[in-house]
Amino acid sequence: MKHPQKRFWRAASRIHHRLVSEEPPSQLKLPFEDWWHCDRLIRKRQQAQRRGWDLAVLRLERELQTGVAQLIKQLTTLHGELSSGLPQQISFVRELYAELLALEEEFGEVKLDLRAQTISVSTEPIELEGVYLGPFEICLDFGNQNTDGSLHYRVIAREPNPAITNDSVTHPHVQSEVVCEGEGQMVIHRSLEQGRLFDFFTMVASLLRTYNPDSPYVALSDWDSVECTECAVVIAANEQTRCENCEITLCMECAKDCTDCDCPFCHECLSRCNTCHGDCCSSCMQQCIQCSADCCQRCLLEDERCSDCDAEETEETNEELQETPDSAANPVPATAVQPDCLGETVVPA
């Protein structure tokens, strides 16, 4: 027996021991969760109908269709299980060994860590709807079990390209290395309970190669999108901008241009010009030397006063002129008469 095969045999033996040593969880369970999900959708649909929200009604009908199909599937499975009359079947060691050999053939390499009690295979690089997600490692931790008695496993992105809005989402259906199995939940868990390792790994790999646009953690269409810091709306990469001052990400609605420099800024980094009431950034905003009011460069006059102060002074000057009619009647001559010889000196030729 070759060395790797010996390790496979030891792993198979340990997994078998783990599976038979645990009390098998009850298999017969009515699909209450799916039932209540459909019930909620029906009530929401009725509400939407009463309010005349036609689009919402259509969307809820589509969701209900999927929900009912899932419910039928679960009930059919339960029926099939009852009809088969077979008790929980756990693979023998030799079958588990055969599963490991088949895995190696299917995935090219099976990584066994007997000390950490893990078995891993890697998928090919996965790309869904033009979004490159990279290869994933499916790691079965046969030393640990979940609270429901099933073996624990993780899905690790080998070349992570997480969603911009959430670093822990490395795949539309994987968050923090945990897969949300959706319709595959029962079959995946059953394959683990029965020690059908080949079925387990191939089904998880199939799930990773499939995209369900109805229920992702982050939709692929939003994969490279970010949230606007101000309004929290998800925005595509080509529809976002940044505040020139604090550099937060903004949607086009929340970003306001400075009236002077035309650069985009967030609400916090803009002030209002006291004269024109336009939005102005701190670099462009100035103060009137007379009243210290905030004023944009367009409204500040050449003498660095705001138009209000300027108008006020013009008014005051006019008033002064009106108050002194004599001086207006006898204007001071432009050139004052100087005393004779005052300030004169002889300049040599």
Next chain:
Amino acid sequence: MKLLLINNDGGGFADYIEVPAETTVAQLFEQKMGDAKARDYLIRVNRQPCPPNQRLQDGDRISITPTKIEGARS
């Protein structure tokens, strides 16, 4: 002859079934899966890929697994 059939479409339950001798993989699929399309499933006999016309043997282990399994958020 007696076979072990593992249907991973839906619940993933395993069952021993009796089929006539000389039954092929395609015939068994049609019998058990009805209108489902074979191209949407990975069918294996004793963990090996198989052609549709492969004749089944007594004691064979057949697994039928959908090629697309949709995950979900909750």
